[in-house]
Amino acid sequence: VAHATETIFGTSSNLSGRANNQHEELTNTIVDVSSDTNDVFEKIQRGQNELTTIRDLSGQTIGVSTELQKDMDKLLQILEYISDVINEINNISMQTNLLALNASIEAARAGKAGEGFAVVAAVRTLAGETQKLTSNMEQFVETIKEASEKSVKSASKTVNSLGEMSEKINCVWDLNMESQQHVSKINDSI
Numbered sequence: 001v002a003h004a005t006e007t008i009f010g011t012s013s014n015l016s017g018r019a020n021n022q023h024e025e026l027t028n029t030i031v032d033v034s035s036d037t038n039d040v041f042e043k044i045q046r047g048q049n050e051l052t053t054i055r056d057l058s059g060q061t062i063g064v065s066t067e068l069q070k071d072m073d074k075l076l077q078i079l080e081y082i083s084d085v086i087n088e089i090n091n092i093s094m095q096t097n098l099l100a101l102n103a104s105i106e107a108a109r110a111g112k113a114g115e116g117f118a119v120v121a122a123v124r125t126l127a128g129e130t131q132k133l134t135s136n137m138e139q140f141v142e143t144i145k146e147a148s149e150k151s152v153k154s155a156s157k158t159v160n161s162l163g164e165m166s167e168k169i170n171c172v173w174d175l176n177m178e179s180q181q182h183v184s185k186i187n188d189s190i
Helices: 002-009 012-121 123-189
Strands: none
Touching: 002 123
16 A cells, blocks of 8 residues: 555655645635735725715705705795785776776866865876886796705705615615625635
């Protein structure tokens, strides 16, 4: 048996030398893999820290965007109120214009005795100017309202997008955490 072993593998001193070399190579490989695994673990940890920061910023951004959306909704309510006020001023101006027209007619019918009505009839000019101004204000408020409605829609889309992004970040965060645990387990096994 000894002779056959020597013939196949060489002398026992050669066999133990080769086994020692193989054992040393295996040990060096395990040490290298362990070192590489530590490097991967540290990179995953740094990535996890960055993801945590991004996740926190995403949450803060969602909060700020939600507040912006609420503020835009309040702005639309205020613009609706202003629009209602302008409409009321316009109605009063139209009524004043009619009263002034009636006063002019009565002043003309009364002749010299109706000169006092002529002053009231001058209010008609003021009512006309008020109608022009309220018409301009109504157009201005309508333009602001349209822009605000677009902003509300944009803010709403932004909040929704940020919510979806936050979900994706959380998913990647969970996957990264799972990878970190697996690498840690592999490193411990090595």
